[in-house]
């Protein structure tokens with residue numbers, strides 16, 4: 001484990017349930033892999049610029065064909081892509097906002113989904129170019145979306161699975177903090193079960209990583 005990317009997508013930062021659980025995961029990983037580099041991208045505190053005309057036009061041009069304005073618009077995206085490509089594990093925290101992800105996380109997605117960079121098209125259709133990474137999604141919601149009739153309103157987890165899968169990130173674990181709008185007992189239960197799930201995800205990831213390291217050394 002060389003690098004961990006922590007993307008924080010709530011405007012509430014320290015009060016945010018998704019941030020608290022995501023930080024717990026990263027702290028746990030860091031204690032198991034002390035040499036790992038941790039990059040924190042706090043989108044709630046430092047939002048990325050929204051997609052602009054220069055970004056849209058420059059995105060489909062080779063770097064040496066871009067105008068100065070297009071190059072400037074793509075520079076932020078290049079940093080985001082670089083952080084993602086360097087990471088072995090992505091820990092992504094987002095609140096559910098109006099049944100989807102936060103606007104801050106959506107903007108980050110707009111910056112990292114890049115033709116010719118994180119995905120490509122061929123005769124066989126699109127191919128994801130972000131391979132060999134684990135994603136841990138930490139998803140906070142006021143309600144509970146595990147079963148119908150509310151399940152159909154969950155555009156947070158299915159969207160993230162789809163868009164990350166599109167760029168090649170199919171190894172995904174999900175930690176949900178659900179029902180935090182349903183009172184103090186519900187909050188306590190949601191946080192307790194999310195902590196247990198988070199600890200389990202890290203434990204399994206570490207054992208998978210140890211098995212892989214042994215296989216590579218053999």
Ligand SMILES: Cc1cc2nc3c(=O)[nH]c(=O)nc-3n(C[C@H](O)[C@H](O)[C@H](O)COP(=O)(O)O)c2cc1C
Pocket residue numbers: 010011012015016017018019094095096097098099100140141142143144180181
């Ligand atoms: C603007 C806004 C929209 C929200 N929309 C939903 C929603 O559609 N469904 C839901 O279950 N909770 C919704 N919530 C509640 C949040 O998902 C919940 O408070 C969650 O804990 C926020 O994540 P955080 O604790 O990481 O900030 C919304 C909250 C806000 C502020």
